[in-house]
C-alpha cells in the first residue's frame with residue numbers, strides 16, 4: 001500500500017517545525033517529509049516526534065530542486081495526506097535598502113516554490129488530502145516597506161483560493177493560512193536583517209506558533225478557504241474588504257511607527 005505522508009516545507013524552524021510536531025501528535029502518518037536548507041535542524045526534530053521523518057536539505061530557490069522533487073514523487077508514489085508550504089521569508093525596508101537579488105529570492109521562495117511544490121504534489125493526493133499554504137495577513141493589502149513580501153503573500157493567497165475551486169469535487173482541501181506577526185519564530189529576526197529595518201519599529205500583540213498551527217489545522221479540517229489564526233488577522237481581513245487600499249496603507253503608516 002502507498003505510504004500516507006505529509007510534506008512540510010520550512011520545517012527547520014518556526015511554524016514549519018511546529019506543524020511537524022502537531023501532525024505527528026494528531027495524525028496517523030507513515031512518514032513526514034521535511035524540506036528546508038538546514039539538515040541538522042530537521043534531523044534534530046526527529047528526537048521530538050514519533051513519526052519517521054525523511055529529511056530533504058534542499059534550497060527551494062534553486063530551479064533544479066523541483067525536477068528532483070518530481071522524480072522523487074514518481075519513484076516513491078506516496079499518498080500525500082498533508083502538504084504544508086511554510087518555507088518563506090520577508091525583508092523590512094525601502095526598495096533602496098533591499099537588493100533586487102534579495103527581492104528575486106523572496107519571490108522565488110514565497111511564490112514560485114510554493115506553487116511548484118503544490119502543483120507537483122497534487123497528482124499524489126486524493127479525497128481527504130489537505131493543502132495549507134502559509135500566506136500572511138500581509139496578503140490582504142499592499143504594505144509599504146514590506147512591499148515585495150506583502151505582494152508575494154497576495155500571490156499565494158489568490159493562488160490558494162483559485163486552486164481550491166479547481167479542486168472542488170476531488171475531496172482535496174486547500175486553505176490559505178494568513179497569520180499576523182508570530183513572535184516565537186525566526187521570521188522577524190530574518191526580516192530585520194536589512195540596511196534599515198526601522199521602518200517597522202515594533203511588532204505589537206504578536207501571536208505564538210503553537211496556537212497559529214493549531215488554528216490553521218483546525219480550519220483546514222473544517223475545509224475553510226482561509227484561516228486567520230488570531231483576532232488581529234481576522235479583523236484585518238474583514239476591514240480590508242471594505243476600506244480602500246490607499247486608506248489601509250495610511251493606517252499601516254501609523255501602525256508601523258508605533
Ligand SMILES: NC(=O)c1ccc[n+]([C@@H]2O[C@H](COP(=O)([O-])OP(=O)(O)OC[C@H]3O[C@@H](n4cnc5c(N)ncnc54)[C@H](OP(=O)(O)O)[C@@H]3O)[C@@H](O)[C@H]2O)c1
Pocket residue numbers: 009010011012013014015016035036037038039041058059060061085086087088089090109134135136137178179180181182183185186187188190
Ligand atoms: N513569523 C511571522 O510573523 C509570520 C507572519 C505571517 C506569515 N508568516 C509566514 O510563515 C511562514 C513560516 O515562517 P516562520 O515564522 O516559521 O519563520 P522561520 O522560523 O524563519 O521559518 C522559515 C523557514 O523557511 C525555510 N527557508 C528559508 N529559505 C529557504 C530556502 N531557500 N529553501 C528552503 N527553505 C527555506 C527556513 O529554513 P532554512 O533556513 O533551513 O532553509 C525555515 O525553516 C513563512 O512563509 C512566513 O512568511 C510568518
